[in-house]
């Protein structure tokens with residue numbers, strides 16, 4: 001151990017003083033998702049019960065036999081649309097190239113191809129998870145017309161933006177991940193000096209709230225080298241909490257991220273260099289804080305864990321089942337979307353069979369019922385005629401299917417009319 005001399009101490013104190021002064025003046029850029037969630041709960045306390053229920057479901061599923069046998073290496077595709085909102089006095093100059101660069105960043109991070117995972121400390125290397133999720137810029141708009149995956153609109157709502165900016169433009173959240181790119185995000189209710197880089201809607205909230213679903217991003221943080229803000233926000237969009245959620249005792253519902261008291265701002269890479277930070281000692285074995293985790297605030301966040309990946313894929317395949325496509329051997333499955341029909345599967349989960357009820361189908365045409373496994377392989381298909389009431393009711397036998405999660409899709413005239421996840425026990 002190096003001898004701690006007076007001189008060393010003196011220099012150290014000066015450095016500490018300088019750093020404190022600069023930190024005090026610094027602008028802290030934070031994620032606004034928790035803040036946004038708290039505001040939603042203040043307006044509607046029932047939401048907190050929804051969250052608790054969703055977490056219980058996620059826990060039960062992730063540790064269930066059906067979910068454990070589900071392949072997690074199938075690549076799932078999510079179409080994104082960037083809505084760039086600008087104003088004469090608050091210009092947002094995000095380009096299509098910025099959006100493409102951002103997609104590249106996401107695709108590296110969500111497929112464990114980001115080269116900086118080599119920087120993950122050896123004790124956490126075995127915990128790195130590959131989400132096998134690929135993001136694509138939308139190629140068709142909601143009317144079926146070609147699109148670049150980026151829209152441009154003019155509105156003053158881009159300044160101090162909040163949910164109202166979503167009224168400017170909004171594509172069906174069932175089929176697109178909407179990202180609103182704004183001049184800045186309303187941070188006035190945060191402590192002075194804090195600015196929000198982005199915020200997301202959680203899956204248990206977004207499904208119910210429909211039009212508000214998606215992510216709002218300060219334009220400064222769109223592009224390749226922008227500190228993985230959108231990677232982090234999509235983590236929330238797919239159900240992840242911050243690793244520091246609830247401090248040492250609260251927990252983020254994830255077992256392979258060590259507990260951490262608070263956001264690891266300013267650690268690793270910038271002063272103070274402190275890769276040995278260990279703020280909680282109630283974990284066994286007592287591991288240091290996982291500064292490398294994308295759901296923290298550190299400057300060296302580069303990885304998701306295996307359980308975080310499981311949780312994201314759970315919420316994607318159950319709560320956001322119509323949002324993803326399979327990347328199959330035959331190519332990318334991208335039918336025309338038209339979620340006009342109502343679909344219910346009961347019971348679900350099921351052991352032997354279920355009843356499929358659908359309404360709102362086009363009258364006088366047959367409907368294709370297709371069931372895919374998590375690799376995008378069709379398990380069965382049935383063609384059922386639709387009567388004059390636009391309704392079908394069909395008993396489906398699934399005794400021969402393996403345990404796992406399946407996607408049941410109804411097509412009419414090659415239009416996807418409805419989609420639901422089915423759990424086979």
Ligand SMILES: [Zn+2]
Nearest residue numbers: 031033232242
């Ligand atoms: Zn966050």
